[in-house]
Amino acid sequence: MALPKYKDKDAGVVLAFNGQWVSWTHTAIAYTAFLSAIIVGCGLHYRKIVQNEWYGYPDEWFPSVSATIGDRYPERSFFMFFIAITSGPRFALVGLWYLLTARSGNVLPKAIALTGLIRTVTCGGWTYITSTDDHQWHDILMISYLVFTIPWTTGCIALSPPTNPRAIKYRKYLAGCFFGTLVPLIYFFIQHKVHRVAGAYTMYAFFEWALILFDVGFDAVTALDFDTFEVTVRDVKGASKGVNTSSMPTAVLEKEKERATAGVYSTAFNLSDGLDIAADVYHGFVFWSVLTSLGVVIWYFPLWHMGISGYEAFVMSTVAPVLLGIKPLRSLIVKNQRIAHLVASLAGLLAYQVKDPAHRLFTVGFGVWMGCLAWAATLHSDSVQPARLEARILAWTIGLLMSSIAKFAWHTNNPIWPIMHAENGGLNGTGLVLAVLAAFRFTRRSPLQSGGDVGVENKRGSALLAALGIGGLFFALHSLLSDTSTMILWVWDGYPIRGPVSNVHAWYTIAAMTAGLVIGVLRPSFVTTWTAYGVACVGAAVLTVYSQWFGYYGALTLAIYLMAVSIPLIANAAKKNVAVTFGFGFFLYNLLVLFHVWVVAYAFVPGGPLVREHTDWIMVTMMALIGAGVFDLVWQNASSSNTDRRRAVRRRPGNMGHRKYHLGALGLLNVFFLCASFLRFPTNDYKPYHGKDRLFTAGIWTIHFSLDNDMWSSEYRMRNLIKELEIDVIGLLESDLQRIIMGNRDTTQFLAEDLGMYVDYGPGPNKHTWGAALLSKFPILNSTHHLLPSPVGELAPAIHATLDVYGSLVDVFVFHSGQEEDPEDRRLQTEYLSKLMGSSPRPSVLLSYLVTRPLEGNYKTYVSDVSGMHDVDLTDWDRWCEYILYKGLRRTGYARVSRSTITDTELQVAKFVVPDAQAEVEAAWDATAEVRDRRVQEHVVPEGWRFPALFRGEGVRGHRYHVFNEPRYYNY
Template sequence: MFPLWKAVLSESLLGYISWSLYHALPPMIYYFPLQTLALTGLEVFAVAFFSPVFLITGPFWRLANNKYILALLRLTMVGGDKRKEEASKRGDAVREAVPHHHWLLSGIAFGSLMFLTLWIFGEVSLISRWAVSGHPHTGPDPNPYGGAVLLGLAHGLMLSFWSWSSVTRFAWFLVGLASSAGLLYLHTWSAAVAGNILAVFTMCVWPQLAGHFVSCLHPGKAMSTAMFAYVLELFFCVWCTAYKFVPGGIYARESSHLLLGFIMLCIGVDFLTGPKKDLSSVSEVKSKQTPLFKKCKNYIKLLLWLFVGVGLLGLGLRYKTYQKKLGQGVPKRDFSAMIWPFRFAYDNEGWSNLEGSANLLNQTDADFITIIESDASKPFIGNNDPTMWLGERLGFYTDFGPSTRDHTWGIMALSRYPIVKSTHHLLPSPEGEIAPAISMTVNFTGKLVDFVVAHFGNEEEDLDRKLQAIAVSNLLETSSKQVVFLGYITSAPGSRDYTELIENGNVQDIDSTDHDRWCSYIMYRGVIRLGYARISHAGLSDSEVQMAKFRIPDHLDSYVDNDRIVTDPSQVPEDIHFNPRFGSYKDGHNYEHIHHFHMSTPKYFKHRN
């Protein structure tokens, strides 16, 4: 009994390590071109995915059999040499008893199945982010409905133990194909249901495709093909969104439907045309040599449901804690808003910055936060969900959009007060990367204020920026009388796009005297400006934080805005001061590795007597 448990635990540990590497390596490689917005040559490190193949080549095989290397490997092995000898003896019996599958088809299908699993099910929140829409009909939140993804994956594996006829297999493949299309083209709950059906299908075919894969007569060729297919699909996924920064990207622009279609086709061909033998067939052959192996399925099922139960419990506890934090904003007339591009939760050294980001955001005391470049729900960025994590950590209402399947870099909105409604927009982008925007209404304890947040395309795409400025100015013009704009517009103050927003959007700049800006801007209409601050990034991102404080007037038709700038905080009431934790007024850039006010801020606004 103990050797069997040891084997199950060993394989679980090795599987965890393996999938952790599949998660971690792509964002580690992608981090460097992310900084330069171009290929750097470091993409060649994707060859690490082929490391299992290296062991079957002469030099690497001799290295792996070196006595010192073997001694090191033995220290890391959960099992022992006896297991290795028994596995070797069973190998011939397995090869004789299990029908062989062609290495090329099996390799492509298995590599595609691996990528599909990582791409769409690498994190429980991914399906929700593919299906998301604006408030109030957002679709399922990642928590608690991410638990349905765990259950779908687990039930898919259970379903794989059934016996399948040719007709039922074909019908099941059609269901899987339809669910993949539904995830791409349906919306909110319909897309989420399709995604969960796809989760069942994906795990259901894993044992059969794995059985085909391990029974190939040429394991080296099969493994090489699988890794080649995996890496090729991973790079194509990058090309679909980052098409502007890579060679030949125009041909892959927004082509996730082609990628998903190819993957499903490869999986379907292997699933339907392969021998009706799956991984359990190999287990049955092995069981003739090892009687205890007959019990392995039951232990795997037990361990699987144990993991699922722990996952569901964790999600439930997180959800309960999050719900307790929501709605704790006190009624007030004043509010603060901030904008920050934070490069998908990676700092300037390539490490995750979520913990540091939460601390920074909490210290700003901002009531409304928009974070640009926040869609990390992609395999090459890490398949994580900063929106869910920061929302739970800070106790803020959240909005995420547009959908991950829309190929933007994403916008996150965090609000201390409830979001009444929101609409996700794809701005005109005929030449460059797809530009996202969100328009929303927030309820500040009975007082409604509109927000428009946007991320324009790159400086080089003049036509895109012109059309995007026109589109956003229309959003501002049609918003309510009280609106705040927080945008990343890649244009200088006084430029064509800046003027378009000010004049046709009918808004004012928070500080028209600040000419040393390029990307981030705060504009407003129908509220009273109280303060303006810029806080250095301190290496947590490549961009600073910008903040503004506003007051909601009691009478919209008769209020007077503040028109005088002061830098001495003693001249304004203490309750509108920015957090002194960031220091005091500072001219020029702050180059110290700390978060500090800089660029001639903070500034406060008073009414001129």
């Protein structure tokens, strides 16, 4: 059939209406769906739909969207009826938008149209699968909807026809309101869900409804564009062909759109360029993964030798760039970058296949050596071209961001580390394949110079000052930003929660790092000023001195600065003698790494007492070194003439097209992080194993920094044993892993989330201890952290926590005593802790590492009238370190479980019944030793009080009841 001619408007037309009615229909029905539901809901079930899991009316007085549309009949039916009708105009709206914006050879309109379709489907998902039907799938589809809203919104702004400046303006305003609303929305949700603040959910509901209004309003703006259509569909004004009927110049409108979308959609997407950037970023991720793994595999050896082992020398693997001072070798590496990068990736990531710990360390050390050498050579080679150099530096720094995000998604372990494998959640094989492909893609371009000296103009300033800056910068990035929870744990000080939490607020760190990178690229001249440096120094001081939210604000300030200043500092270092800037720079970095350990390990290293507990000295040194690098940049700028600066500007290439891909990579990584954050959001489903019996099982375990005897990360194996023993409250010792040498990890995050437990990390990494942590199935109402007297030896950490156990207040103490070589320290610590326990009038349990023999020495102070505590088993003669003491509780059982190869210390557990009536409480306090220690046979004990039979005899996986060969039971 022949199509009617364009001018014959009525030919073949049965029905014709203006395209804007699609938009108005969609807007009216969508708003009707939500408004009818809230009107009917408030009229019929007001008090029920404002009720949440913690509070009801009058504390909460405005219903959330989910409660309104999903919980009650008939408001749920009203909503579903109208939202179903909305789907027709919605699909038509997406289709018309595609027809309006489609251009031959332009992929973006197709991508945005696909995004709009997926977004519409996910909208149907979360509206028809309500939180009452299936809370998990409702949330997954809701988050997916929000995720796809990001490209839909920015893409619509980028594709807005230049014929309609009013539509562009409205889209920018509504998009800004939509994304701006997400910040208070998340804040009040956390206040409700985590902190249980009365009224917070009402505030959350207001922002949730605002999102609906802004979201539908954004799509309603299409009415201003669709008036150019009439349906059959025919374009009656020519806007879909790019004809500009507006008085405002098209170039001005395009510039406004580019500014609104940060230039991400400013030019056509090129698949090859996109793959280049993806490969570059992943290759940077591989470098940081291998570098951050080196400390962990080194730490294994002094850990088992209980002192310097000699393997610590591998920390110097990073100084390989010093070899680039040899001109023939520099030329060889520069000309063979692909081999160097490929060898670095293969060695670092294949190390997990090496079973012998020493050989695995050698392999990782070689990977770090080659990685540092290859990256320094690449940066040196590309330093003559600013755009290419910037792309390399962004790959390196975004790789760090990706490493931090991957660690968050894997509960602070990197899935491609050599301490990971399939059995403990590793993705080493997948990571290796991608790394090889990325290395080939990363090195596909020829080097820009052969390895000779860089041009004379790039030698201004001092290579030594640049090296100082590199040393301080890399230490700061590694020690503070290689894991999102590190700085949060610096400011953690116990319950009630008064600061950020690792699995809830970690995105703030990622957002700060992202903002810093954007500032460093777009405004490098700002971050290299003394004003910016001074602000960063204040941030570092606030982080070091203060806790809670104020301390974390200092951390975020420092994070922004470190990521921003990394761009000009690394660029400056690449243009000088890289043997000095990176070789000597990494040497200084290594000295800071050792300093970073010495402040805690002072009792085991030569000269350690000189730097004992001086994290403040580390921060001052770090910022001073960065300041030296900044001084070099300021000096160069001051010494350059105006003519030189003008020439530099003229020589700078105008094509910085890589930036849009890097910004896109940053956006995608942030979206991935938010999805991981959603999956890790605490469920508050903390149920004890034997609630009907008012019984809780307590345990103490020295976990040896979560590295097993074969150098594998041991969280999964620990989780399995804790779960199978049905432990409700457990103290973990040697649990602070937030240092470079330990991988900046936090085992408690995985255990707490997987087992459904509250967690108190204990004294943070800036408190200079080996760590003490508490995990509990019961709410932790209050906790205080103590550093016990240690005039000579290592610091002794303690946690004093009050738990709500079946409605009764029970105190739990977790404590790690000083080492055997310092008897005076241990005596002072014994007196301190005994008085602390004695000061509690509540039933109490001590989960501890005491370094004393039963019934001898300091033991008699721990178990005394001063503390009021009793030994869990007076006849257990084989103990030396771990002890469980108690008072005011009915102790019903005690067992010792062998460790297998998880650590070097067994797991001790005890069962207690919390007295219910006052008479039982008094009986527990007043029971004589004879009554208290009366042993009974297992069959006498109620079944709910018994230990699992799984570990009898040979047990499972190397875990069994040992010493007694069976659990002991008591009754009185």
